[in-house]
Amino acid sequence: MRKKHAMLAAGVVIALWAGQASGAPRQEPIQPIEAAVVKDPAKVELGKKLFFDPRLSRSGAISCNSCHNLGMGGSDNLKASIGHKWQQGSINSPTVLNSSLNIAQFWDGRAKDLREQAGGPIANPMEMASTHELAVQVLNSIPGYRAEFKQVFGKDGITIDEVTGALAAFEETLVTPNSRFDQWLKGDDKALTVQELAGYTLFKNSGCVACHNGVAVGGNSFQKMGLVAPYQTDNKAEGRAAVTGKDADRFNFKVPTLRNVALTYPYFHDGEAATLTQAVDVMGRLQLGRTFTPDENAQIVAFLKTLTGDQPAIQYPLLPPSADDTPRPAPFVK
Ligand code: HEC
Numbered sequence: 412m413r414k415k416h417a418m419l420a421a422g423v424v425i426a427l428w429a430g431q432a433s434g435a436p437r438q439e440p441i442q443p444i445e446a447a448v449v450k451d452p453a454k455v456e457l458g459k460k461l462f463f464d465p466r467l468s469r470s471g472a473i474s475c476n477s478c479h480n481l482g483m484g485g486s487d488n489l490k491a492s493i494g495h496k497w498q499q500g501s502i503n504s505p506t507v508l509n510s511s512l513n514i515a516q517f518w519d520g521r522a523k524d525l526r527e528q529a530g531g532p533i534a535n536p537m538e539m540a541s542t543h544e545l546a547v548q549v550l551n552s553i554p555g556y557r558a559e560f561k562q563v564f565g566k567d568g569i570t571i572d573e574v575t576g577a578l579a580a581f582e583e584t585l586v587t588p589n590s591r592f593d594q595w596l597k598g599d600d601k602a603l604t605v606q607e608l609a610g611y612t613l614f615k616n617s618g619c620v621a622c623h624n625g626v627a628v629g630g631n632s633f634q635k636m637g638l639v640a641p642y643q644t645d646n647k648a649e650g651r652a653a654v655t656g657k658d659a660d661r662f663n664f665k666v667p668t669l670r671n672v673a674l675t676y677p678y679f680h681d682g683e684a685a686t687l688t689q690a691v692d693v694m695g696r697l698q699l700g701r702t703f704t705p706d707e708n709a710q711i712v713a714f715l716k717t718l719t720g721d722q723p724a725i726q727y728p729l730l731p732p733s734a735d736d737t738p739r740p741a742p743f744v745k
């Protein structure tokens with residue numbers, strides 16, 4: 412009886428899925444995101460705890476989620492982040508959603524992958540303002556973490572490599588499949604409105620896809636900000652030149668992903684564009700030498716909004732309590 416029920420349910424699922432795909436998958440310069448395959452669920456769960464744990468910061472108040480809020484598209488929706496002792500960050504916080512798809516991490520690509528990246532903010536005096544030694548000492552003092560790290564890594568004693576490895580494993584699960592645009596890519600003609608489709612056609616034909624393409628609609632190359640006309644900003648960031656030392660790389664930034672871009676305002680490395688309308692206008696003029704009419708701009712914005720996918724379903728983790736000898740948080744130290 413129960414078996415028959417399960418078979419029926421499976422049949423319904425297949426029928427629904429078939430009903431959705433009214434055509435064949437499309438060949439486009441943008442490809443759909445696939446759901447994450449979790450290889451090591453215990454490691455992912457540990458990484459999730461660390462992502463939400465403010466004890467990785469000197470103040471005991473700032474976690475990764477403070478600046479990459481998973482309820483707000485993996486960003487903080489601020490021009491520049493607020494770090495240790497309310498310090499003003501120097502650059503806009505990019506989303507952690509789909510960041511595993513990036514060619515490298517940070518606006519200038521100075522970290523080669525998520526593991527390398529994750530060590531940065533913990534020890535950055537402007538951000539979490541701890542040190543790797545202190546963060547590891549804190550974790551090692553917490554019995555719940557000692558047991559969980561041992562279970563995941565099969566040995567006693569926590570290291571910073573294990574911390575960044577677990578954080579990266581969690582971040583790899585933060586992909587956002589099934590956006591309406593992906594449904595359309597997979598063949599569902601009804602997934603987009605006429606205006607949204609017109610926006611995509613304009614996005615493609617006017618040349619946005621030259622830089623924003625692939626699965627993440629960006630994230631896969633470094634490009635000049637201000638290709639046709641220079642970009643004016645007070646922000647000090649040099650872009651890729653800070654990594655390569657080459658003058659030709661000045662103002663080259665990692666092309667941001669446009670996945671979930673409706674959620675990750677404000678825009679650009681300096682956070683100066685408050686709205687998508689503004690960002691699209693700047694991109695048209697400075698990257699393509701083209702001024703969009705208000706209608707055209709609205710079409711592209713409508714298309715960009717279809718790139719919002721299923722957000723990771725996060726159950727807020729319970730963090731193991733500190734012990735008597737856990738180094739105490741120091742929110743106000745000099
Ligand atoms: C105080 C705010 C703040 C905190 C806390 C913070 N970040 Fe970030 N994060 C940023 C900013 C700002 C950048 C961009 C810096 C740059 O490019 O120079 C960034 C960049 C990143 C990136 C690169 C994304 C991309 O597209 O290049 C990842 C991944 C990331 N952070 C993960 C983390 C993790 C994991 C933690 C916790 C260990 C963390 N962040 C803590 C603000 C923060």
Ligand code: HEC
Nearest residue numbers: 618619622634636664666667678679680690691694695698
């Ligand atoms: C020559 C490459 C190039 C072209 C063409 C291009 N972009 Fe961009 N795009 C970039 C780069 C690089 C950035 C990051 C610039 C910065 O932050 O200073 C960016 C940023 C953006 C952002 C802000 C994303 C964020 O999270 O901050 C949006 C939105 C955007 N582009 C849309 C478009 C649209 C729409 C078009 C076509 C009208 C377009 N882009 C054409 C390279 C390009």
